[in-house]
């Protein structure tokens with residue numbers, strides 16, 4: 001572009017913004033949502049000199065940090081160097097692409113990886129309480145990264161990040177208005193730019209006006225209608241997301257022309273245990289996630305009584321993908337007393353207690369027939385699978401899934417755990433560029449509108465899969481980025 005043309009474009013842009021110059025704004029920036037993304041965006045906007053109205057529909061700040069743990073991955077950190085761990089952004093990108101099946105937006109993925117290290121270092125240098133005994137480590141719960149690059153706060157709760165950020169806002173509090181119990185309903189667009197939010201609270205319906213708006217509204221894991229519409233296969237799949245995860249940001253952004261991407265992606269994760277039809281809890285990561293690798297012998301069967309995966313495979317991802325293909329995303333984990341004895345070193349946490357408390361998903365029986373009957377599983381097929389495993393174990397053979405059974409079934413009683421794939425976060429979201437500016441279907445910015453966190457859809461940086469810590473770290477990294485860039489845009493508007 002020639003200098004003359006550049007001047008013309010800038011001049012024309014300023015002219016387009018002119019109608020906004022004379023207007024009154026309630027604040028420079030409005031941030032909608034107060035999870036990790038909302039905290040990071042609010043802090044960053046304040047730190048960059050803006051006044052902020054922070055809108056949260058819940059009575060408290062924090063969003064999903066109320067239940068999530070605090071893993072954060074980053075490459076090339078001081079903590080890694082101190083421990084002699086060699087790592088690089090390229091290796092991190094490779095790992096994320098492997099786990100995400102190469103379906104991430106490569107620009108967003110790279111932007112995340114390149115910024116994650118400095119954000120993590122910023123937390124650490126600022127006195128964030130890190131569990132230095134544990135990290136950096138290879139997170140056993142998800143498909144492993146090539147090197148230890150996961151960190152957790154002490155205690156391991158994601159609210160540690162929001163508490164930290166909230167405390168850092170203290171010097172800027174005179175510039176911050178927090179509106180709890182206030183639901184953003186729609187975005188206000190004037191002269192082609194987003195310039196406010198229509199909100200509803202006990203004060204009624206009002207329009208809050210600002211020079212830019214950041215949507216940090218999280219995912220839509222608790223919005224059945226959206227899941228049915230975009231990923232019908234998951235219509236009945238359990239979710240552990242909190243009730244507020246209703247995709248409001250997705251809806252508001254789409255209404256002003258934003259492109260929603262990968263809305264058909266959902267990847268349910270292990271650990272959902274029904275307590276009764278329609279009710280569930282999280283449990284038994286010991287036998288489902290990567291942490292299960294130490295435990296040997298158990299078989300997983302689907303509703304048809306068929307095994308479908310190498311239960312001992314060290315990589316979490318194939319198991320996760322296979323689980324997503326089973327009827328109702330159900331797997332029944334079956335083992336016997338011989339295996340409990342064999343795996344003494346890896347006791348299953350609280351099995352007896354869960355047996356008492358949740359007879360629906362956790363069962364014990366004297367015979368395999370009784371166990372299958374209790375779960376409604378086809379006895380003959382389960383017995384065929386057991387006979388095959390026993391045969392392979394005796395013969396030292398590797399089975400059709402690549403598993404060489406370390407132990408067969410030897411003695412009762414028999415145990416079973418019903419596990420269902422469960423939605424922890426949603427992959428589809430509001431398309432942004434690497435500056436978190438929301439894009440329309442033609443890839444053009446929607447002036448004044450930003451999105452950060454799960455509202456962007458985890459697929460933008462994580463593709464289709466679940467890499468450890470990529471629920472937490474990107475909202476923090478991109479929240480910071482959105483705050484800074486929104487302020488820069490706001491500075492152009494009088």
Ligand SMILES: Cc1cc2nc3c(=O)[nH]c(=O)nc-3n(C[C@H](O)[C@H](O)[C@H](O)COP(=O)(O)OP(=O)(O)OC[C@H]3O[C@@H](n4cnc5c(N)ncnc54)[C@H](O)[C@@H]3O)c2cc1C
Nearest residue numbers: 033035036037057063064068184218248453454469471472
């Ligand atoms: C049980 C569980 C465990 C998890 N563990 C991990 C983990 O160990 N590691 C990891 O990396 N990830 C984990 N995750 C995922 C991670 O917690 C989320 O990806 C992350 O917290 C999302 O942050 P966010 O700020 O984008 O959204 P959220 O934290 O969901 O915040 C969104 C906020 O927006 C508010 N909001 C929404 N709509 C409106 C509206 N219309 N008006 C006003 N406010 C609105 C909501 O009330 C909420 O406060 C876990 C998730 C769950 C459910």
